[in-house]
Amino acid sequence: MKALVYHGPGQKSWDEVPDPTVSEPTDVIVQIDTTTICGTDLHILKGDVPAVTPGRLLGHEAVATVVATGSAVNSLAEGDRILVPAITSCGRCANCKRAMPSHCLTVGGVGWIFGHLIDGTQAEYTRVPYAETSVHRLPSGVTDVQALFLADILPTGYEVGIRNGQVKPGDTVAVVGAGPVGLAAIMTAGLHGASRVVAIDKVASRLEHAKQFGAGYTINADDDVDAALAELTDGQGVDVAIEAVGVPETFETCARIVRPGGVIANIGVHGAPATLHLEELWIKNITITTGLVDTVTVPMLLSLVRDGRLPAEMFGTHEFALGAILDAYDVFANAGEHNALKVVLKR
Secondary structure, eight states: OEEEEEOSTTOEEEEEOOOOOOOSTTOEEEEEEEEOOOHHHHHHHHTOOTTSOTTOBOOOOEEEEEEEEOTTOOSOOTTOEEEEOSOOOOSOSHHHHTTOGGGOTTTTSOSOOBTTTBOOSSBSEEEETTGGGTOEEOOTTOOHHHHHTTTTHHHHIIIIIIITTTOOTTOEEEEEOOSHHHHHHHHHHGGGTOSEEEEEESOHHHHHHHHHHTOSEEEETTSOHHHHHHHHTTTSOEEEEEEOSOSHHHHHHHHHHEEEEEEEEEOSOOSSOOOOOHHHHTTTTOEEEOOOOOOTTHHHHHHHHHTTSSOGGGGEEEEEEGGGHHHHHHHHHTHHHHTOSEEEEEO
């Protein structure tokens, strides 16, 4: 089969590799029907995730069809159409029982294993461990493209941004970074009753997307963000500041704009240290949250998508054949030039 192979920082290729096989009774083998590229894949290619070693097949999101099952798999069968989420859950360890499969102990203490610790989904086929407790069978009426964005970005924006940020009815929420995961936070902020959602980004096209995804206010990050938010909030600051980029500058922006008693919810994947100004924050009663998505809200989000309440398909702006994945990486890595959000790769 063909797959996207990581060869070290800055190096990748679409290569012929061995087909995956069932190696554990809880495995299934799936044919990848639709997949995508994540900002985390770009972080890997920058060398920000040293646990990813040369030879690894990248990717951690897919809609797929089951083609083979392990001997212990009873609830999935050949031909089933499923969502393969970014997080793998054994369903039995202490962390999975705490609804925190992002730190599944059975798979090594971190539930994100596809394209990280094992071969991923940017391939024609892949092996899915602990399939019965990890994947979701898809209902009719939900398209591949809609379901695809429930594998990672929508639950990430919702769980790590909105839920961790403790967004409440009437809150003013600022999302720093209007890329795909920031837009996911913007799209789902209304589920918790946020009254004002502010998008902050340097790219004008992303701010335009943010308006379509539900932001009532936009601020260009090259302008005086602090002054604009002070005017909007009568000098109080925002109730929740969501960091959705993963660089020191944006985290520090969140720390400046959050009000006393507010919450900073960090979503971004950070590859460099950020300064935590405790000399300023200690007196403000600030809560800072971090997190890796658990994907425990996928069934709820899937119901909202099925019933037309959450237009997940809005994230897909560019479509490619799976074999054109190198072109798709070029577009996604230069999203501003192409007005791209997420690329869709189809078999």
